[in-house]
Amino acid sequence: MSDTETRKRLWSVSEKLIRKRLAVVAARASAFGLRFFKLGQGQSLPGRIALKVDPQILAHLAGPLEVVLISGTNGKTTTTALLASGLERSAPTITNAGGSNMTGGIVSALIDGISQNEAARFAALEVDEIYLTPVCRDIVPKAIVLLNLSRDQLDRTQEVRKIARRWKALLGEFPGVKIVANADDPLVVFAALEAHDVTWVAGGISWTEDSLGCPVCTGRITFSGGSWSCDCGFSRPEVSWQLSGDSVVTTPEGTISLGLSIPGAFNVRNSVMALAGCACLGVAPELSKNGMALVNSVSGRFQTYPLLGTDSHVMLTLAKNPAGWVELIAMVDSWVKDRAIVIGLNARLADGRDPSWIWDVPFEVFAGHSVVVCGERATDMALRLRYAEVDALVVPDTYSAIVVASKRSSDVVVLANYTCFQSIRKDLERIGPRNGFAGTLVGVGKYLAKGRK
Structure with missing residues (x-):
């Protein structure tokens, strides 16, 4: 090798190292600025800035880690939290706990995680369905967990079959990646059926309206007795991980009992997917389940907040599409x-x-309950509830709606879609619990001032 070629190679290596370091510095500086000036939490923008400086930063950051990616329409954030907590019982783990699941957010999470723990071995990363392909190509993970596919933000994501076809093409590019797939969702099965190394899990599906058309032959899929099939031969595969009761999981090695701290049958099914994901990275279910038991809320979901100046408590829950609402309503109806x-x-x-x-969601189950509706489209929801024969009071302001509801009952449960949920969460966390009359005056003053702006 000539001296010129040697110098070129050294410069190439040096340039990559310099770009990576500059990208990390730029991301950290922007994150600090955003938080210092209270312009945001710095979950996505710092990562986008880093990508501008070094387009290969994602591959550089993830290179030393054993990465598992989690994607699907519903349950990504909770499953990722459960999986990360399970992996943490074995070795330090990085995750995008805030739920920022596009490329910029993932880069930000990796930069933050590595700076806090350079000895991290694992990374459990939630990925938006559309972004799974580019993120996977940059990272080349050890495992991918595929949860479900249903209608959500159609103006952005388009039809779910399109996503299923993209996933199918992606998995064909990476035969060495382990796949954990929900066998109860025909669209997920279609995407993963030809993958080389698939672990099939009974991950559950309560909403079947988006899976009735066969993705193979365009015929009709029939759901019956916990299984599904089409006349063309496309059918539910045999599973190796499944629930055997309310909280007992059957694995290839035997059975284990769960002890989750978060409510809902759908979260029990999410935990089965998470257990299988941990197993793909070599962490035994007996160990990972102990970590999952420590998760009691996920980015505000299922978290309970005291309401300022009252004895009331507010539980927040998130549902953003018909499938998510069906799951959540089933839970809420049983204990509301x-x-x-x-x-x-x-x-x-x-x-x-x-x-x-919202017209696809069975709100009829709330008939007879005390309901207050809020948000920018409160009147749309009120009309839907009227047709469901549910009496509802319209209070567009989110915090005021909670205060009104607290006059009816000291325990309030909030069901909201994404931006409405985040707005309510921000209000409750900003005010926080305060003691005494002075604390109440401070909180009321803030809201009066906010109303004048």
């Missing part, structure tokens, strides 16, 4: 009892501009 219900609906870009999907 005398609790007051607040339903929040926005239709911003992150929610999807068209809220007509």
Whole structure:
């Protein structure tokens, strides 16, 4: 090798190292600035800046880590939290706990995680369905967990079959990657069926309306007795991981009992997917389940907040599409009892501009309950509830709606779609619990000042 070629190679290596370091410095500086000036949490923008400086930064950051990617329409954030907590019982783990699941957010999470723990071995990363392909190509993970596919933000994601075909093509590019796939969702099975190394899990599916058409022959899929099939031969594969009761999981090695701290049958099914994902990275279910038991809320989901100046408590829950609402309503209906219900609906870009999907949700189960509706599309929700024969009071302001509901019951449960949920969460966390009359005056003053702006 000539001296010229040697110098070129050394410069190439040096340039890559310099770009990586500059990208990390730029990301950290922007994150600090955003938090210092209270312009945001710095979950996505710092990563986008880093990518501008070094387009290969994602591959550089993830290179030393054993990475598992989690994707699907519903349950990504919770499954990722469970999986990360399970892996943490074995070795230090990095995750995008805030739920920022596009490329910029993932880069930000990796930069933050590595700076806090350079000895990290694992990374459990939630990935938006559309972004799974580019992220996977940059990272080349050890495993991918595929949860489900259903209608969500159609103005951005388009039809779910399109995503299924993209996933199918992607998995064909990476025969060495382990796949954990939900055998109960025909679209996920279609995407993963020809993958080389698939672990099939009974991950559950309560909403089948988006899976009735066969993705293989365009015929009709029949759901019956916990299984599904089409006349063309496309059918549910045999599973190696499944629930055997309310909280007992059957694995290839035997059975284990779960002890989750978060509510809902759908979260039990999410935990089965997470257990299988941990196993793909060599962490035994007996160990990972102990980590999962420590998760009691996920980015505000299922978290309970005290309401300022009252004895009331507010539980936040998130549902953003028909499938998610069906799961959540099934849970809430079983334990809501005398609790007051607040339903929040926005239709911003992150929610999807068209809220007509609310007519597919069986709100009839709330008949007879005390319901208050809020958000930018509160009147749309009120009309839907009227046709469901549910009496609802319209209070567009989210925090005021919670206060009104708290007069009806000291326990309030909030069901809201994405941006409405985040708005309510921000309000409750900003005010926080305060003691005494002075604390109440401070909180009321803040809201009066906010109303004048």
